[in-house]
Every structure is written in structure tokens, then in C-alpha cells.
Amino acid sequence: MDLILRNARVVGAEQTLTDIGISGGRIAAIAPSLAADGESIDVDGRLVSPGFVETHIHLDKSCILDRCRSERGDIAEAIAETAKAKAAFTAEDVHARAARTLEKAILQGTTHMRTHLEVDPGIGLRGLDGVMPLVKQYDWAIDLQICVFPQEGLLNNLGTDELIVAALERGCRAVGGVPYTDSDPPGQIDRIFALAREYDVDVDFHLDFGESADGMQLEHVCRRTEEFGYGGRVAVGHVTRAVSLSPPAFEAVARRMADAGVALTVLPATELYLMGRDHKHDYHVTRGTVPAHKLLRHGVNCSLSSNNILNPFTPYGDCSQLRMANLYANVCQVGTPADMRECFAMVTRRPAQMMRLTDYGLAVGKSADLVVLDAASPAMAVAELNPVLYAFKRGRMTASRQPATLHRPR
Numbered sequence: 001m002d003l004i005l006r007n008a009r010v011v012g013a014e015q016t017l018t019d020i021g022i023s024g025g026r027i028a029a030i031a032p033s034l035a036a037d038g039e040s041i042d043v044d045g046r047l048v049s050p051g052f053v054e055t056h057i058h059l060d061k062s063c064i065l066d067r068c069r070s071e072r073g074d075i076a077e078a079i080a081e082t083a084k085a086k087a088a089f090t091a092e093d094v095h096a097r098a099a100r101t102l103e104k105a106i107l108q109g110t111t112h113m114r115t116h117l118e119v120d121p122g123i124g125l126r127g128l129d130g131v132m133p134l135v136k137q138y139d140w141a142i143d144l145q146i147c148v149f150p151q152e153g154l155l156n157n158l159g160t161d162e163l164i165v166a167a168l169e170r171g172c173r174a175v176g177g178v179p180y181t182d183s184d185p186p187g188q189i190d191r192i193f194a195l196a197r198e199y200d201v202d203v204d205f206h207l208d209f210g211e212s213a214d215g216m217q218l219e220h221v222c223r224r225t226e227e228f229g230y231g232g233r234v235a236v237g238h239v240t241r242a243v244s245l246s247p248p249a250f251e252a253v254a255r256r257m258a259d260a261g262v263a264l265t266v267l268p269a270t271e272l273y274l275m276g277r278d279h280k281h282d283y284h285v286t287r288g289t290v291p292a293h294k295l296l297r298h299g300v301n302c303s304l305s306s307n308n309i310l311n312p313f314t315p316y317g318d319c320s321q322l323r324m325a326n327l328y329a330n331v332c333q334v335g336t337p338a339d340m341r342e343c344f345a346m347v348t349r350r351p352a353q354m355m356r357l358t359d360y361g362l363a364v365g366k367s368a369d370l371v372v373l374d375a376a377s378p379a380m381a382v383a384e385l386n387p388v389l390y391a392f393k394r395g396r397m398t399a400s401r402q403p404a405t406l407h408r409p410r
């Protein structure tokens, strides 16, 4: 073996300690007291999980807090301020900020990522020029997939369509949209599906960001998903409008998404920051975070993701997926061990399924993309926010940190 992780608690079988043998970048054996030679690390009963999977983050506009105002803290201000800052973006600048954010994610144990990347006549392809080289530069630590999308509208923003086509030609593996910033939301959805089919890429929308349940486009996305035979290849982010649905209506939406094969990504840090800003007088602020764990019970796949790092959409960010799981659990009042475990699944196994990652998981033959957490179980990792002690990509250590030490008086 090239490497053996000894005395591991493997996610899904945490009751017993086992060894994980890694050879040629792959998991070669999982067995207690593995009789094998090779460099070994005794993880001393700690949790070993497949790496974290981030399905929704914006590397290109991360780390711009020092260039933007965030005073009203609403989505209109965030889009306008980012649009202003974007005008001065160069490929080099995007590359430097995106690399910084990507390295933070690697240090937090993220091994797979879909970054959403915007194009429009203002930024042109400079964002793509900045981010695209990172795919190869960091492939030693992370699988990075680019989802191109029109943040400032498609049908109302002349020249954007050509840029999306150009980005798809250059190898973006997913296409997204933001129907709520378009003059013709259903028209944008239709065009994005047509492009997805033409280039055989997955679809990932920003959808139904708002407070009331009026004007939701989710049904339109579900219908198109079925018509295009795209079940299992479509994700939607936010859908905060669903928070104000009555319980029976919410359940109907859940069943509809499950039937169509449309997955949901919840972005709790952004939703909590941007939502409810127009509640000037009643102080009853909408939190806008969809209770995804309740959708899971109806067969909808869901992930939790960071979305934005240090910009007017979300002026926070450590790229910790585990922190998103903990934040989500707290906001959505998750308490049972079974639901806590699902919060962990929504930053690991479930987003992997959303991105259709076939070479993922803690099983013999899979790529050794692993994290060691200073935790005893997935549920406790979410509850305690335990640090990542090691991260591995294809069996090679990519990040490590020491557990904190208490210095008692002598």
C-alpha cells in the first residue's frame, strides 16, 4: 500500500474501527487490522469521510468586500455593487482571488467543486480566463467544474448569449441561469435548457429568490426537466419563495421535484444575510432558508453550499462546508441524530450525487479523496464543527492541521 489510515471510523460504519489501504490513488482495501505494508497514519478512532463537495460557489467574485458597499444588504445592492466592481476585473485579478478562495476550500477538506461563473458584455470572458487555468493548476487537490451563467440577465442583455456559447465551447461542464434577473424568466429557462442539451451539460439555476410564493418558476423548471429528459441533471439554488408555502403546498412541491428529478441547493449564509431587508416596520425578518431535510423525506436530493465568500452577497466565508451544515442545522432547527446525519450527507454524498460524480465514496476501487475529521460520527461533526485534520486527493495528502492542545498548569 502507498498509505494506510489505521483505526478509522468510516462514515456509515462508525461503531467499529477499521483500516483503509490506499494504492495507486485508490482505496484498495477496507478491513480491521489490515495486514499490509506501507506508510501508515494512526487516526486514532477519528471519522474518515469522502471529501466535501461544494456544488454552488462563486470563485470569480469572491474576496471583493474591500471594493464594494454593503449598506442596505439586499440582493439589488449586491448585484449592483458587484456589477460595478466587475467592470475593473482583469483575468489576473480574478485568478488571484479565486485561487485564494480555492486554497481555503482545500484546507477545509473540499475535494470537488462546481463554481458558478458569470458572463455578460461588461465582464466578457475575463472571469473565465481567470478561473479556467485553476482547473489544471489545482487538480492535485480538487476536481473543479465550471458552470457558466448570466448573472445580469440573458434575454434582456444583448451579447450575453454569445458569451455563454463561447464559454461552453471552451469546456464549461454546466450551464446555469438567474431567471429572476431576466425580463422574461420562462424564456431564459427555455434557452438554458436548449443550450444544455446542445452541449450535453448539466443545468444549475439560481431560482425563486424572494419572500412570497408568487411568481415561482420551479414548476416551469420541473416541466422542462421532464420534456428534455434531464431528470437527475438539474439543480436549483435558493428557492427561498418556498419557505412561505403552506405545509400541504410545500409537500406538493417536494413531490413534484422528486418526480421530475430536480435537486435543491440551500445557501444558508447568503439567504440569512440578504433576506427580509424590506421588513422596515414589522421587524419580522424572513430567514428564507428552505428546510431541505424535509424535502429529503420526499425523495428530493439536496445539498448545502457556501455560495459567496467575502462579497456583498455574503460578507463572510471560511469555505467550510461543515460550517454550512452546522449553520443550516441551527437555522432550520435540526436536532435529531438522523437529521443531523443528513446535514453531513448534504455536504458530502448528496452533492456528489447531484454532480453525478461516479468516482466518489468510501469504497474499494474509488478514488482516495478523503478527509479525516476530529470527530466520532457525522452527526457529531455537524454539531461540534470539528476541524479537518487531514485531506487527501487520490491518496496524496493535500492539507493537514494539528488538533488543538490544552496547556494545563503544571
Ligand SMILES: [Zn+2]
Binding pocket: 056, 057, 058, 116, 206, 237, 307
Ligand atoms: Zn450563487
